[in-house]
Amino acid sequence: MSKIKAMSIMAHQDDFEFTAGGLFAMLRKRYGTDLELKIIATSRGASGHHEMGPEETFRRREKEAQKSASIIGASYECMKCLDGFHIRGQVMPDINVLGGVWNAIRGFEPDYIFCPPVISNPLAGIHVDHYNTAWAVRMVAYQLIVPNAYPTINSNTRKRMGLPLIINVDDPYADESSFHVAVDISDTYDRKVEMSSCHVSQVFEWLPWTNNEKAPTAESFAKSFLDRHRNVNKKYGMDDNIPREFFTFTKWGRLADEKDLEILFGSEVITGNAGKFIGTRQELSVCKIWKES
Template identity: 45%
Template sequence: MPAQRMNILSIHAHFDDYEFTAAGTFEMWKRKLGRRLRAKVIVCTDGKAGHHFQTREETGRIRLQEQLASAKIGGYEFEPLRYPNGEVPREACLQVTTDLLAALWKAIRDFEPDYLFCPPLPAAALAGIHVDHVAVAEAVRKVAYMINVPHAFTPEFPADETKSKPCNVPVILNVYDGYMFGANSFDFTVDVEDAFPKIAEMAWCHQSQVREWLP
């Protein structure tokens, strides 16, 4: 009997979110399953906001290259989320719209993950939030039921009209969100100390953020 394969998917708002939330768990699974694991990261905004001296276009281009470098080190697939019209959502103003739900629906159905990791919804009224993180969290929650609903968003993706088939529905896990601090409680933790050097190497790819902006 052939060994069973597993698909895991991380959906986040920004370039560098994955490295600081789910990368360690992905790396531990990768070491355990080897080639039987297929891992993918989807970023839902264009990365053009948040740099002190680069232009928007330069910032977006640099951050895309940084994520691709991280993907090469981490051995995962990377894809920017695209609306039905082909555009990547704008950073800093992401909203839950039909186009965002449709884009997530298609991306999830195309990959068919066994486990899907995404940001959490705020757990307290006074929790710190980032508008893009909350939008991704809310959108994944709202589209979850529709993952296995044929034709739910074929008005946005007409080519999928002829591809109706049962779709694997993933277990959805919320990662820790540092913006929320203590308000974002957790149910369980994963010890990723053994993977920390790899996590640091991937995170260090994001020079435009960890050296040029955040300091």
């Protein structure tokens, strides 16, 4: 069996853990060495700190992301653009950034990409880096199979590549309430907390500062993190305490099929009408609870 390859492309170093860390940890548990995981941050994440300058922030965030990724045996990278440099400042989907995303994907050849959604509601708030990372993935998606779409920064541009399935994660800035799959991540929730806690400069320093709150202890962070999951559940119409992650299948790359559901989420329990969104343009709410087989 060839290895399953799953990739996260998100704006900041800690976005992945918050939205898909539980699922990736479950995939590692399920597939062991038959799985390759790659985490990409499109931005340097260097603006977000109230005491450190951009360079120091960037260096710390890189180390934190690497430490977190290593917990589930994933590799981590801050994306390089077409010109060979990281994005400076905000993510804007120009040709330099699009080429960077295109090369990052073609370099890894993922079966699955997890990224933020393109927000269509004009009343919804956005984070410029999340929003434009979503746009960038969407904009390069078809051209992933076009070998000369972007000038090369690696040697893989001539190869044939199949389209990956591109899956949107929950975006805390978006006002979305539809999803295809809700995954019970109880089995790997502790791992998710451990990974998220690696981002000390964020969760124990920057985020509390932005909210004008006292820095949490490890214990109070764990409690507020679970509250966060409860609130996400509520947003999607589930009023309970089960930690979940929510996913929506796009048609940016290839279409999802039943096999993808089995590979990513297992086959134990499916509620709702999972079959109907496959190959259609309908956005159906489907609740699917993953259990280890």
